[in-house]
Amino acid sequence: MTGDPISPVAALRRIAFLLERAREDTYKVKAFRSAAATILPLTEDELSGHVADGTLTDLPGIGASSGTVITQAWRGEVPERLAALEKQYAGPLAAGGRELRSALRGDLHSHSDWSDGGSPIEEMAFTAIELGHDYLVLTDHSPRLKVARGLSAERLGRQLGVIDAVNTHLGDGFRLLKGIEVDILDDGSLDQSDEMLARLDVRVASVHSKLAMDPAAMTRRMVAAVGQPFTNVLGHCTGRLVTGNRGTRPGSQFDARAVFEACVAHDVAVEINSRPERRDPPTKLLELARDLGCLFSIDSDAHAPGQLDMLDYGCERAEAAGIEPERIVNTWPADRLLAWANR
């Protein structure tokens, strides 16, 4: 980071990005994101007036620390908070996987505030563009996942209209793609109608319930899900949590060979979920899927814009497992990805 001037909005967004990327608590981040949203529509004169009068904190969503950031940026200084975070957090997240990371063209798994993500659709798209992605698949949750405000068919239909509108504003060079993280129901069917699934570009299917199911039943459930005509990616296959503020839990037990063979047979990619609290699949299963010839998708599963950068972790693991970039579907250009996902 140089000492170049940065606009107040850019400073607030960058601070939020760095905090999210470092997995800081969302309440710390929210202050900066809401302050950015408050000043974005202000004219230069309005903003200058508030800085000059010291009345920034009278505006909704602006507190002492975001007010200081705005004031310092407005004066042409690098805000102290930003400088400190750049120093502390801006380095690469993982030591390995750099080459693979630069080969990735997009991300197939992300959430907005339409389900359990923390930011609006357009903010996820802007950040994906800033990270150099050619595409981002928005995959909010399906109806059954009520705790995550899963989208009904009706809300998903409305979201598709919003995605079209966002793409119109973004212009060429980047595509926000339509997707879903659809729950795998107990019998292996998917938690959204075929009619809606057909309107999407990419579908990630994941188990979010009854993770401790008997292994034989879980195998049948997952094999059935992988065989559904619309399934493209098998999300975080074991569901394990290895660290983080949600606590830890063991992964589901199932016949991984049978499930990954089904993935090969149905041309479904196995997700390498980059979230440090998931690190899913575990290394032994990752190597089994590699040996069986599976395709992979390295996904961020981002629930906030800064978390889109977590792909570093998945790339490090994929590289360590010796998985060729060609077998990773998000190294493919968008057109090839879409042809694969909608064959």
Ligand SMILES: [Zn+2]
């Ligand atoms: Zn999930």
Ligand SMILES: [Zn+2]
């Ligand atoms: Zn997810």
